[in-house]
Amino acid sequence: MTSFTLRSASPAKTKADAVVVGVVQSSPTGRRSAKESGPHLDLAPGAEDVAKAYGRKLRPLLASLDVKGTVGEVTRIPTSGAIGAPMLVLVGLGNDPQPADLRRAAGAAARAVTNAANVAVALPAEAPEQVRAVAEGWALGAYTFTTYKQDTTPDDTTAGEVVLLSGAARKKEVVTALEEAQVVTRAVAATRDWVNTPPGDLRPPAFAESAQTRAKELGKGRGAPKITLRVLDEAELAALGCGGILGVGAGSSAPPRLVEITYAPKGATTHLALVGKGITFDSGGLSIKPAQGMHEMKSDMAGAAAVIQATFAIAELGLPVKVSCFAPMAENMVSGDATRPGDILTMYGGKTVEVLNTDAEGRLVLGDALVRAVETEPDLIVDVATLTGAMVVALGNKMAGVMGSEEVVAKVLDAGASAGEPIWAMPIPEEMKQRVTSSKIADLAQHDWVRWGGGLFAGAFLREFTDGRPWAHLDIAGPSYNAGGPDGHLTNGGTGFAVATLVDLARGLA
Ligand code: BES
Ligand code: MN
Ligand code: ZN
Numbered sequence: 001m002t003s004f005t006l007r008s009a010s011p012a013k014t015k016a017d018a019v020v021v022g023v024v025q026s027s028p029t030g031r032r033s034a035k036e037s038g039p040h041l042d043l044a045p046g047a048e049d050v051a052k053a054y055g056r057k058l059r060p061l062l063a064s065l066d067v068k069g070t071v072g073e074v075t076r077i078p079t080s081g082a083i084g085a086p087m088l089v090l091v092g093l094g095n096d097p098q099p100a101d102l103r104r105a106a107g108a109a110a111r112a113v114t115n116a117a118n119v120a121v122a123l124p125a126e127a128p129e130q131v132r133a134v135a136e137g138w139a140l141g142a143y144t145f146t147t148y149k150q151d152t153t154p155d156d157t158t159a160g161e162v163v164l165l166s167g168a169a170r171k172k173e174v175v176t177a178l179e180e181a182q183v184v185t186r187a188v189a190a191t192r193d194w195v196n197t198p199p200g201d202l203r204p205p206a207f208a209e210s211a212q213t214r215a216k217e218l219g220k221g222r223g224a225p226k227i228t229l230r231v232l233d234e235a236e237l238a239a240l241g242c243g244g245i246l247g248v249g250a251g252s253s254a255p256p257r258l259v260e261i262t263y264a265p266k267g268a269t270t271h272l273a274l275v276g277k278g279i280t281f282d283s284g285g286l287s288i289k290p291a292q293g294m295h296e297m298k299s300d301m302a303g304a305a306a307v308i309q310a311t312f313a314i315a316e317l318g319l320p321v322k323v324s325c326f327a328p329m330a331e332n333m334v335s336g337d338a339t340r341p342g343d344i345l346t347m348y349g350g351k352t353v354e355v356l357n358t359d360a361e362g363r364l365v366l367g368d369a370l371v372r373a374v375e376t377e378p379d380l381i382v383d384v385a386t387l388t389g390a391m392v393v394a395l396g397n398k399m400a401g402v403m404g405s406e407e408v409v410a411k412v413l414d415a416g417a418s419a420g421e422p423i424w425a426m427p428i429p430e431e432m433k434q435r436v437t438s439s440k441i442a443d444l445a446q447h448d449w450v451r452w453g454g455g456l457f458a459g460a461f462l463r464e465f466t467d468g469r470p471w472a473h474l475d476i477a478g479p480s481y482n483a484g485g486p487d488g489h490l491t492n493g494g495t496g497f498a499v500a501t502l503v504d505l506a507r508g509l510a
Pocket of ligand 1: 282284300357359360361362386387388389390392447454477478
């Protein structure tokens with residue numbers, strides 16, 4: 001794992017193997033002649049003395065390399081002694097770079113710097129938000145998952161030592177921002193690891209055990225955060241009457257689990273409950289999915305992974321907020337014991353649900369867990385789930401949808417904005433309530449065959465288990481997994497989406 005340090009040194013004089021600087025596009029000004037083509041480029045704040053070292057040669061050099069300055073564009077230049085480091089890495093920041101642009105750019109730069117043991121990063125880093133964005137972007141862009149590769153020679157990993165150059169390197173807020181960014185990125189990386197792990201190696205018992213192992217590690221040593229983690233097994237779930245979790249897990253030879261974590265620091269005034277969908281593999285069950293893309297359903301536990309890791313990060317940061325975390329884990333499989341369409345499940349708390357499509361399993365495990373959460377009497381509940389393809393159709397695969405109580409939705413939107421995770425508010429129209437309560441033989445219908453608004457129907461279904469408490473549901477079916485190539489701080493596979501947002505949500509409540 002990469003180590004980060006802060007220093008207020010000069011990027012032109014530093015002896016690192018490579019120096020990273022930003023390129024910004026300045027907006028057209030009156031000074032520009034009409035003949036000039038292409039964007040007007042400058043080195044970004046932080047790189048002043050590198051610009052000075054190149055002097056008037058800089059612009060022609062950028063032009064000859066066809067540098068455009070778009071966010072995440074990377075150009076490498078051997079410096080031939082122009083500055084202290086042998087390699088200059090230019091990364092585009094667009095015009096007027098915001099923290100989200102810095103995060104993307106740093107992620108792209110991290111992957112471009114391959115044969116350097118140590119790197120000095122001189123991107124804009126005066127404000128704590130900027131330091132945070134650069135550190136997070138770099139660490140996450142450099143993420144790799146090599147557990148299942150035989151050949152992991154060191155040269156396909158990125159720089160081990162990163163020095164962030166900042167004029168504010170000694171400011172307390174900046175030092176803290178870097179420390180906190182590292183806690184968050186470790187949690188995001190751990191979330192990605194869980195999501196990327198093959199589903200046969202992370203069935204519910206293994207997933208629960210892995211969470212428990214991490215909780216024990218975290219609780220060790222002096223000054224360690226006080227967290228308790230309990231794993232409920234299938235017998236305990238049966239005793240409680242968690243019909244949703246048991247019903248979904250019935251077709252698997254690996255029994256379901258419910259992981260419950262509590263972090264209750266002294267002096268907490270707000271109590272946040274987090275609930276995450278933990279389907280370790282979603283075959284669809286008897287309402288089986290098509291073969292194409294089914295392997296990606298190993299990521300159907302991304303919500304559980306995110307809430308667990310966010311809870312750990314909140315505890316590590318020592319935020320003064322009580323957190324109760326609930327992660328129902330089940331494998332949705334096909335067998336002679338699998339739940340059938342037409343079956344009725346009695347959920348924890350007693351509501352009955354008519355199952356009409358075994359592929360709408362997430363809402364079933366979440367229903368039980370939401371009722372468990374409600375029992376702890378939290379001030380607000382946020383659930384996170386790879387719940388519906390309909391949300392991906394609506395918002396694409398980079399943005400999550402959020403719905404529920406107005407005030408909680410607003411808090412989640414704010415947290416997403418400061419964490420740099422795109423989230424869009426969705427409604428729960430009145431008609432959904434009727435559809436959800438339309439079963440002729442049970443309290444609730446888990447599904448109907450009207451496709452329209454499928455993501456909103458799911459939200460309305462979940463709301464039935466919240467007992468009117470302040471609640472928001474975050475559907476991360478799109479952004480939790482990146483089936484394509486790396487893009488900024490996102491790498492292929494699990495993205496760890498929602499971890500940073502949840503940590504910022506807790507920060508906002510503190
Ligand atoms: N896990 C899926 C949702 C999903 C789809 C996640 C695409 C990630 C990417 C969920 O369990 C599911 O199968 N949902 C169904 C619901 C339907 C049967 C009402 C869907 O979206 O098709
Ligand atoms: Mn499903
Ligand atoms: Zn699912």
